[in-house]
Amino acid sequence: MEELVKDLEARKRAIRERDGEKRVSSQHKKGKLTAWERIERLLDRDSFSEINPFVTTRVTDFGMDKKRMPGDAVITGYGRINGRKVYLFSQDFTTLGGSLGEMHAQKIARIQDLAMANGCPLIQMNDSGGARIQEGILSLNGYGAIFKRNSLASGVIPQLSLILGPSAGGAVYASGLSDFVFMVRGISRMYITGPDVIKRVAGEEIGHEELGGADVHAQVSGVAHFAHETEDECFKAVRRLLSYLPQNAYEVPPYREPDRGLASDEALDKVIPLDPEESYDVHEVIEAVFDAGSFMEIHEEYAMNVVVGLARLNGHVVGIVANQPEFMAGVLDINASDKIARFVRFCDCFNIPLVNLIDTPGYLPGSTQEFDGIIRHGAKILYAYSEATVPKIVLIMRKAYGGAYIALCSRDMAYDRVLAYPTADIAVMGAEGAVAIIFRKEIAAAQDPEKRLEELKRQYLEKFGGPYLSASYGLVDQVIAPAETRRELFRALDSILEKQESRPEKKHGNIPL
Amino acid sequence: MAKEIKAKMLSKILEVKVKPGDAVKAKDVLLVLESMKMKIPVRTPIDGVVKSVEVKPGDTVDRNSLLAVVE
Secondary structure: OHHHHHHHHHHHHHHHOOOHHHHHHHHHHOOOOOHHHHHHHHOOOOOOEEOOOOOOOOOOHHHHHHHOOOOOOEEEEEEEEOOEEEEEEEEOOOOHHHOEOHHHHHHHHHHHHHHHHOOOOEEEEEOOOOEOHHHHHHHHHHHHHHHHHHHHHOOOOOEEEEEOOEEEHHHHHHHHOOOEEEEEOOOOEEEOOOHHHHHHHHOOOOOHHHHHOHHHHHHHHOOOOEEEOOHHHHHHHHHHHHOOOOOOOOOOOOOOOOOOOOOOOHHHHHOOOOOOOEOOOHHHHHHHHOOOOOOEEEOOOOOOOEEEEEEEEOOEEEEEEEEOOOOHHHOEOHHHHHHHHHHHHHHHHOOOOEEEEEEEOOEOOOHHHHHOOHHHHHHHHHHHHHHOOOOEEEEEEEEEEHHHHHHHHOOOOOOOEEEEOOOOEEEOOOHHHHHHHHOHHHHHHOOOHHHHHHHHHHHHHHHHOOOHHHHHOOOOOEEOOHHHHHHHHHHHHHHHOOOOOOOOOOOOOOOOO | OOEEEEOOOOEEEEEEOOOOOOEEOOOOEEEEEEEOOEEEEEEOOOOEEEEEEOOOOOOEEOOOOEEEEEO
């Protein structure tokens, strides 16, 4: 037995040390950590157990039998983050470029199955040159096996993807199918076809970072939810994000004792300007209302006209969707619609109540938006909120016009509780536009059309402005002073936290994509 | 440490409230932009002295255009 254990230990050591100094330094020279270092830094200390370290490729073509490596260029296993279980894989770029062959894919698929069966989050650490060409179609089919599992696990367990090197070609879809994508500036790159192919096919010259770096995906494409300076910063964000999430769709998010009470905050009375043309930063409201320092913004640099993220309200995790008046007046456009709908659906999957903070003039007008399909993209917001059965609270802070009112505030469409500030302006459109249409003839016939318009606008605002007409219809449940926001939002949440709602039984819906 | 203040989006400069050499406190408004018919105050994130102002009223700026430097 002693001999056998010695042999086992030697084999394990060989695998663990397979990287050797040369391989480790080749990775470090690129500014990257090794696959093992990543696991150690991400997880709680000494919590990792590897699964299938001895697996290796069965293919012998093109000299693969001589390049064979135990582990097949990916480390898979399970460990803990903040004491809670996670399953993960970490691709090893120093072995065969982290390329994905048949057995590499099988190892990943196995981890996915285990994560699903045990109801634990899945963390995918990508650093791979792509399909292993020597393994041909076996490699491609391997991707298929992984993507199917990503799709089936969607809405069952949280799936997080970290792009810590290249992720190119079909490989990107394991991340595309995930709930959250994290990237690191300078080392992450993600694209369907790289710069070389683009140059050959389209004649366009573009660098790796410009085509598929962290900033591109965090700011322009919206593929990445988070962009970080360093891998350590990225791991910290992953650990933080998981602290808001339940392990799976059958649990509720973790409660954390709040470190502030529900006392009123007079400073909030001064945040929302009375002049409708004056903007402010909605982060100020979020910071003042939710538990101190608890807001974790998602898609921070993408479609900044809307702010979304997770926070705690008196200890309970909530998902916040807030218009940002400071950016494009807080309008809804195609990108904002996608950002909101995706976030709302995530929250609904994982039992996270939603809080909308509303101040938006509506959907962005323009031919570009129409041609690019604002109708089908905007419809995603309606679909996502109508479908969601989690508690949903609205706070109308200022403007709530037209389509944006329907999507984000309409009682009969989706919302359990609608609160409003005295500054709320709820209407089909702004007063000026409304008056210009309703009284078109009268204004045209007036001696001084501009003066008449102003008069009518004032009359219109007196009658229809503010929250009280909507409140008289029962479409606003309560009007609150800004200073009381934290307490009122919490009480609204508390009153519907255990709400049960059902939806018609069906195979699945058909969200407009 | 110098802090570069940049525009977040395509917008027009409505008002410039500071000039080089002015002392400013964090959250003071440096300039006011206009975009989508909305006035947008641009604030300094740090205490310091205005080192330069790169725009004047009426200018149009794009995302990431440099507006001012505070140090």
